[in-house]
Amino acid sequence: MEHRVNEIQISYREKLSTLKSVSLTDSKKVAELLFKNWDARTIGAQESFKIILLNQSNKVKGIYPLSVGGICTTLVDMRLLFAVVVKTLSVGIILAHNHPSGQLKASYEDKRLTQKIKEAAQFFDVAVLDHIILAPDGRYYSFADNGIL
Numbered sequence: 001m002e003h004r005v006n007e008i009q010i011s012y013r014e015k016l017s018t019l020k021s022v023s024l025t026d027s028k029k030v031a032e033l034l035f036k037n038w039d040a041r042t043i044g045a046q047e048s049f050k051i052i053l054l055n056q057s058n059k060v061k062g063i064y065p066l067s068v069g070g071i072c073t074t075l076v077d078m079r080l081l082f083a084v085v086v087k088t089l090s091v092g093i094i095l096a097h098n099h100p101s102g103q104l105k106a107s108y109e110d111k112r113l114t115q116k117i118k119e120a121a122q123f124f125d126v127a128v129l130d131h132i133i134l135a136p137d138g139r140y141y142s143f144a145d146n147g148i149l
Helices: 027-036 078-087 108-122
Strands: 048-054 060-068 092-098 127-134 140-142
Touching (some): 027 048, 027 092, 027 140, 048 078, 060 078
Parallel strands (some): 092 127
Antiparallel strands (some): 048 092
């Protein structure tokens, strides 16, 4: 009896536009980019979690919408997060989520998740450069700026 398994092929094609993209150097630029790429209709209604994927020069390869949740929480699947990071050959990431309530204080769960992602990223030599929390009114909170990354 012959046993067959599926052949798996992994591919990634870097777009030339990455080389022309903005290099993220501070939280203000990151927040501006996120607000431009966040759905203004839902930022105050439900929590979402995204990751910004970066190359060696901190140029943006893309923004991946990892999850959309409820009014005050969203789930982050670590396997899916790192599948995206590894498949895109990203060397740095910036985490981002919104607080529909407008509360910019990082919760215990936010801090715990960030630490968990940061520890896992070390296994792949991927730098977690920041975690940004967005408020619907245009304000933001940076973990890096506040020394909790």
